[in-house]
Amino acid sequence: MASPLTPTEAEQLSSVRAPFAVTREHVTDDIYHYQFDIRVGSTPNARVRIHRVVRELAPWRPRPTQRAVMLLHGDFANFVTNFMPSLGNPASSAPGLAPYLVSRGIDTWGVDRRWTLPTADGDISDMGEMGVNQALGDTAVALAFARSTRTVTDRDPGRIVLGGFSHGAQLTYAYAAADGRHVSAIAALDIYYDLAPEDADLRAFACANAEAERDALAQGVTDSSNSFFITAGLLARSAPLEPSPLFPSYTNRGVLLTLAGQTWLLAPYTHTYHLSAPLLDADGNVSAMRESSEDRVSAWFASAPPHQALREAADFDDIWCGTSPRPELSNIRVPLFYLGAAGGFGDHGLYSTTRVSSTDVTTLVIRRFGPDRVAEDFGHGDLLYAEDAPTLAWRPFAAWLLRH
DSSP: OOOOOOHHHHHHHHHTOSOEEEEEEEEETTEEEEEEEEEOSSSTTOEEEEEEEEEEEETTEEOOOSEEEEEEOOTTOOHHHHHOGGGSSSOOSOOOHHHHHHHTTEEEEEEEOGGGSSOTTSOOTTGGGOSHHHHHHHHHHHHHHHHHHHHHHTSOOOOEEEEEETHHHHHHHHHHHHTOTTEEEEEEESOOSSOOGGGHHHHHHHHHHHHHHHHHHHTTOOBOOOHHHHHHHHHHHHOTTSBOSSSTTSBHHHHHHHHHHOGGGTOOSSTTOOSSOEEEOTTSOEEEESSSOHHHHHHHHHTOOSOOBHHHHHHHHHHHHOOSOOOOGGGOOSOEEEEEETTTTGGGGHHHHTSSOOSOEEEEEEOSSOGGGGGGSOOTTHHHHOTTHIIIIIHHHHHHHHHO
16 A cells, blocks of 8 residues: 655645656667656756656557656766666666566666766856755755655555665665655665675765865865766777777777776776676686676776766765764664675675664675685676576565555
8 A cells, every 4th residue: 555645745746746857768669768857956967867668558648557666877978878777878788677577567767866967068157056965956956856746647646766876876875865745765785885894995085085075175176977888888899909098008898807807906896896707817807708698798988977076085985984974774764675795885784784773785796606706706886797597696686665
């Protein structure tokens, strides 16, 4: 039975019925993608972009469902490139988590953070405002809009599940801890929020990053450009064997393999953190990808939004550092599902699940090997792009969603 609306929720639902722009495009079979742009202010990028992926009874008539989830994307990505990459630019051969969930009767929504909206040469004069607090407010608007829409199309005004991948999962934790009024449960895909005492070195890394990012913001830097990932992805697709302008001693393919397979060299979120499980040669170099194809990984990189907000990065690092005020996990009382990748945040994300007040906590870490081979194990991005992701990761996630 759907939960009744509180007066505050009803007011928020009515507030999002302003005019908005909407588009519709075909995904596969009877599954369609709707995109809504809602103007929420006067600055250049003051829009909340909401996505809905749903089966249709007829054009513009979604098939009613009893289950719904909203997914929040990670870094150098948006909803489409993380969860529906076949519609990305360039298009990926990965089928996408969103269509998978929809095909199993789960109405799937998403929201893009504002830094995904401007083009490469677009107006980013409001980028400095794009921090976690703004993202939490936009998430609340998106959830209210989804519930309002489902009240009409599905006769279901009830709360829905909020889930996220990577920093989208960190935002999911923060929303549930700070507000949570619209959510019935949360799902965190491969992230930590609170760091375990034994991970003091990872906390120190986050604190150092936060300090450097705050210094850059004070000097007027607001854009953390994704041009590096875009260039790496495009060159790996167009000229894989040519020398790389990014790392001159590598080929373009070699840069892609190293960035994806040994990500810890640039971003040591764990000691062997990697986006994609690598095959290592005798010298310990990445020779190929074990789980996700090079086509899928290069498309993920190449389709990144050109800009990303430095303020959001600083806010996320502050949360990990734990020295600034932040929403506390003990405020979370709704069911929680943690899905980790052994070679990503993996087991390091389990500590956060022990810090919530919920009595309904489910955890699953996808792994191929034992702890001695974690550097080669299932990677962070493999949860979305691996050939076996539907079987290993998406199936248990869908089963949990259908129960919650």
